[in-house]
Amino acid sequence: MPHETTLDVTESSAQIGASFWAKKLHSLTGVVPIGAFLLEHFWTNSYAVYGPKAFDEAVEKLRSMPYVLFLEVGMIGLPILYHSIYGIMIAVAGRPNNLRYHYARNWMYVLQRVTGVILLLYIGLHVYETRIESSIKGVTVTFDYMVKELSEPGMFLFYLTGILSAVFHFANGLWSFLIGWGITTTEKSMKRSAYVCTAIGVGLGLVGINALLGFFGKAVVINF
Numbered sequence: 001m002p003h004e005t006t007l008d009v010t011e012s013s014a015q016i017g018a019s020f021w022a023k024k025l026h027s028l029t030g031v032v033p034i035g036a037f038l039l040e041h042f043w044t045n046s047y048a049v050y051g052p053k054a055f056d057e058a059v060e061k062l063r064s065m066p067y068v069l070f071l072e073v074g075m076i077g078l079p080i081l082y083h084s085i086y087g088i089m090i091a092v093a094g095r096p097n098n099l100r101y102h103y104a105r106n107w108m109y110v111l112q113r114v115t116g117v118i119l120l121l122y123i124g125l126h127v128y129e130t131r132i133e134s135s136i137k138g139v140t141v142t143f144d145y146m147v148k149e150l151s152e153p154g155m156f157l158f159y160l161t162g163i164l165s166a167v168f169h170f171a172n173g174l175w176s177f178l179i180g181w182g183i184t185t186t187e188k189s190m191k192r193s194a195y196v197c198t199a200i201g202v203g204l205g206l207v208g209i210n211a212l213l214g215f216f217g218k219a220v221v222i223n224f
């Protein structure tokens, strides 16, 4: 009978045929640069709460950065590609035991993988629409473009699911990252970091939803 607080999974780096460093790199890329980019992306999109002009200017500022394509591919695209490919290998190799043991941590373990797969689909379509297709068609992604996009209920739901999946995946991932890198080592410190990561997740979730509402002029605007 496994101990209540340990994950009853038989996954190991040896089983998925990956080296220690490959796993460490997967873990690190989840926080830097992908996690850091997620925070920046939420920040930029939050300009939507101030309306079309502020949002379009914020996006234009990013687009006109020097070496922007190099930064997008090297700092975001390749790390996401690596994290996703290795993440799929882990997701396929891991054996969830949530059906036998209904413990919160096991569910978090499963949800981490489920949201990873959702994110793969979401990021793929989101990048295609806003970066690739728009470039091919010579269309600029503006506030009005996003309003049109999000006005379709299915698309709004898709974006909401993507945002909430990214928030959960990042916040829960941060919790396991702290354990994996030996930063939280005791049950007590893991419990404390669970509170902090939950607060980060809830805060980030509210910021994401508020940005989405900004495209309909319904965001809560707080100036301080």
Ligand code: HEM
Binding pocket: 026, 027, 028, 029, 030, 031, 034, 035, 038, 083, 084, 085, 086, 087, 088, 090, 091, 112, 113, 115, 116, 117, 119, 120, 123, 166, 169, 170, 172, 173, 174, 176, 177, 178, 180
């Ligand atoms: C918004 C994009 C993403 C962010 C910010 C992100 C972030 C993270 C973080 C911080 C971790 C924790 C690493 C650790 O435990 O040390 C993690 C783990 C994980 N990620 Fe992602 N990730 C993203 C996208 C994806 C995608 C597209 C997949 C594809 C399936 C994926 C699959 C996984 C898996 C399976 C784990 C668990 C690894 C384990 O338990 O060892 N992630 N991610």
